[in-house]
Amino acid sequence: MATIDYDYLIVGQGLAGTSLAWHLKELGKKILIVGDSSLPSSSKVAAGIFNPLTGKKLVKTWLADDLFPYANAFYTNIGGELDCEVLHSAxxxxxxxxxxxxxxxxxxxxxxxxxxxxxxxxxxxxxxxxxxxxxxxxxxxxSGWVDLPLLLTKARDYFIRNGQYTEAHFDLEDLHIENDSVTWKNITFGKVVFCQGFMALQNDFFNWLPFAPxxxxxxxxxxxxxxxxxxxxxxxxxxxxxxxxxxxxxxxxxxxxxxxxxxxxxxxxxxxxxxxxxxxxxxxxxxxxxxPSVKDRRPLIGVHPEHSNVILFNGLGTKGVTLAPFFANQLVQHLENGKELNPLVNIKRYFSLYFR
Incomplete structure (x- = not known):
């Protein structure tokens, strides 16, 4: 069995990658985020608004009663630890x-x-x-908004200080998948989680999913x-x-x-x-x-159909500010404690596209 340097390699430090990394860090997991600041990112330009009632017909946002309290607590906590105000009620x-x-x-x-x-x-x-x-x-x-550029910058600085972030261009060819580990640039990880947003369309592990960017x-x-x-x-x-x-x-x-x-x-x-x-x-x-939207307007989260140590956290779309913290927690609980993912977000719903 391979000697593991880190529990998780997280590819991408947008809102998805940051939320996931924070939850894993809180559990004491050893993580390394690889980010490329030169790449464009939807998280960097998003307004970050969270709105419980949307559309012309005043429809309550999916899972609002669960998502909104969780997001409020998450952004309050992370803002406190990063010594900045990222959550603005309005x-x-x-x-x-x-x-x-x-x-x-x-x-x-x-x-x-x-x-x-x-x-x-x-x-x-x-x-x-x-x-x-x-x-x-x-x-x-x-309702209100989250200052995403501030959050991502402060979080990256935090991860750098703690040896949890490396700035690099990620090339899939540098990744080697074994049965019990993942190797990237001579570093060995237990698992890799792709949090690449729109860039996932170019990822051979997951480009079969029905993204609708x-x-x-x-x-x-x-x-x-x-x-x-x-x-x-x-x-x-x-x-x-x-x-x-x-x-x-x-x-x-x-x-x-x-x-x-x-x-x-x-x-x-x-x-x-x-x-x-x-x-x-x-x-x-x-x-x-x-x-990074999806045809059924639900996130794409879960484990690759053939590689149990290759994972996706994506498809957060226009409501990522509230979806990211809640489902980062769900994914971490799934990976670490075997709790079931919500079937409406689990990529298992699309496995037929992979195996056809």
Whole structure:
């Protein structure tokens, strides 16, 4: 039996890799993360919003009652250990488009599954000095955003200090899989976990899975007047990161799947923004990323069908901020304690694609 240098090799230090590494570290496991800072990353450009009620029909986010408390505790804990504030609670204000929409939404708020996520305050948000909200609006609570660039930078610094991170270009040809171990660059590991986001499409171990990546663009704008610390959501989001700076997004496109912002996407966001905002603003920058989404909109997590020491943690899509901590814990419990993964995220659901 091979002598193991580390329990786990984690490939990728985006939100998935960071969440998984943190959970393994907390269990006392010896880990090494290999990251390549030169590569683009959807985690670095994502707005990091978590929203319990989504869509035009005000649907409760899948597993919200489990995901949101877990994410809140995780980001509070990791922020404390890294000595930085990464979790920002903020209500989401949804202006009504019409009286009909107002009536429909207010009727829905009586649903006991939804009501805990709706503000009952009689003197709720009033953003009419800078937002078009002639029919009023709904205030969603237990929501907010995570400062992902800050989190990933601080976490990487932490992992470097503790000898748990190496900066390198990862080439699959450098990886050798044995029955009881994995070797990479003459270092031996018990298992390898791929947390590569969109890059998983180029990974021969897992490129048979039904990824459905989607490109998204966000803008950063500066406003002449101060804005309040509410996220506004109506077709697009407006996320205040300071009194005079907001992020605005996001677009969804499938061709081409690259990391370059486009004038077309900027114009699409601006047309929606101008219909929503009442105050002058200027565009500071535009960024684009590729979300590692999946056809059934559920993560892709689990053990390779033929290699028990080759694992995937991916497919977190647009809701990665809440999915990553909860399912990092599920995966760790599965690998270390044999607990079953949620079948809706387990890649076993697609094994027929591998063996056909």
């Amino acid at each position: 209500s989401i204000y949804r202006p009504f488009r019409s009286i009909e929409e107002q009536n429909t939404y207010l009727a829905q708020t009586a649903d006991p599954g939804i009501s805990p996520y709706i503000s009952q305050a009689t003197n709720g948000a009033d953003l009419t000095d800078y937002i078009h909200a002639e029919f009023g609006g709904l205030e969603v609570i237990r 989607v490109k998204g663009q966000i803008l950063e704008i500066a406003t002449e007047s101060a804005v309040k610390p509410y996220i506004v959501n109506q077709g697009i989001f407006i996320l205040p990161v300071s009194e005079h700076t907001c992020r605005v997004g996001a677009t969804y496109s499938w061709d081409p799947l690259d990391w370059e912002p486009t004038q077309q996407a900027t114009e699409e966001l601006e047309s929606k923004l101008k219909a929503l905002i009442r105050i002058p603003y200027s565009i500071c920058s535009a960024t684009a990323g590729i979300r």
